[in-house]
Amino acid sequence: MKRRSVYFTGPGEVAVVKEAIPTPAPGEALVETTVSAISPGTEMLFYRGELPPGVAVDTSIASLSGGLVYPLKYGYACVGRVIGLGAGVSGEWNERLVFAFHPHESHFCVPVASLLPVPLGIEAERAALLPNAETAVNLVMDGGPLVGERVVVFGLGVVGLLTTALLAQFPLAALYTVDPIAPRRGVAASLGATETFDPTETESLATALAESNGADLIFELSGQPAALDQAVQMAGFGARVIVGSWYGNKRASLDLGEHFHRNRLQIVSSQVSTVAPHLTGRWTKARRMQSAWRFLADLPIERLITQRFSVEEAAAAYQLIDRQPGQTVQVILQYQNKPELAGKE
DSSP: OOOEEEEETTTTTTEEEEEEEEOOOOEEEEEEEEEEEEEEEHHHHHHHHHOOOTTTOOOOOOOOOSOOOOOOOOOOOEEEEEEOTTTTTTGGTTTOEEOOOOOSBEEEEGGGGOEOOOBBTTTTHHHHHHHHHHHHHHHHHHHHOOTTTEEEEOOOSSHHHHHHHHHTTTTEEEEEEEOOOOHHHHHHHTTTEEEOOOOOHHHHHHHHHHGTSSEEEEEEOOOOHHHHHHHHHEEEEEEEEEOOOOOTTOHHHOSSHHHHTTOOOOOEETTTOOGGGGGTTTTTTHHHHHHHHHHHTOGGGGTTTTEEGGGGHHHHHHHHHHOOGGGGGGEEEEEOOOOOOOOOO
C-alpha cells in the first residue's frame, strides 16, 4: 500500500504521487487522513504562482518550513485517525481522531505534540475547518468590535463567511458584507449579515453607513488589493481597517489623500500565526484555539462546504476553484469511503 500525496508541480499544475508510507519515529504518530480542507485563499497563491520567489512557505508550521520551490506539498487542514505509534508515545493516542496542520496526503508522521485531538461530538469535516475558524477568531480579536458599531466585511470566501458568522454574534448596529458573487452574499445573509452588497454598489453601501459617517470597523478579506482601497474610502473617522488578506505578489495601490489623511484611520495587519502583542499577557495560541473549537461546534457547515473530491481528483478540485470560484466556498478532499464518527474522549 502506498500513500497519496498532493504536489504543486508548477503554476496551475497539481499531481497526486504515490509514495511509501512512513514509519513513525520516537515521539511521533502515523495518521491516516480522512479528509483535508483546501484553503482557497492561500493555496490559490501557490497554485497560480502568485508568490514572490524565495518566500518561506510557512514560518510557523514545521511541515511547511521549506522555501517556495516546485514541486512542493502544501495545505494545512488534515483530519484523520492515528494508526501507528512511535517509541515513547502513549497508547491513548491509538485510534484518536486528530487534526494536524499538514499538507494534503493520505498518511503522514508527525510528533504527537503537534496533533490536536478532535473534541467529542465534532465530526471530521467540521474539524477540517479549524484553521479558518481560528483565523476568523483572530481577525475579530484584532478588530475588537464594540457595541453598536457598524462593521463591514469585504470578501466572502470561507474566511470572510466565518468572520461574518462570528461578528453576527455581537450586538452591532449593522453588519454589512461585500462580494461580487451573489450566492456567497446569500450565505452571508443567512449567517447574520444585515445587508450585502456587490463591490460595484459602493454608493449604496456609503448611504447605509451615512448615519455613522462611515464604517467603524472594516475587515478586508477578499485577497484583492482594490478592495483595500474601497475599504479605506468607506472608513469613518478613527476607524480600524483590519487586513487579513495575503496579496502575494500583487501590489496594493491606495488613495491616501484627504479622506485618509484627515480621518486618523488605522490599517492593521492581522495574521493567525501569532497572537496580537497587546493580548499576549493573557492570551496564548492554545487559548485562542479553544475559542475556535467552541465557535466551530455550532457552525452550520452545510452552508460552507460546497464540493467534495476524492484525493485522486485533487487537480480537478483546484481547477474548479481557480476557474469557477463562484461555484465554490469550501472544497474538501476525501481519502476513504467509510464515514468517520465524531471524536472520542
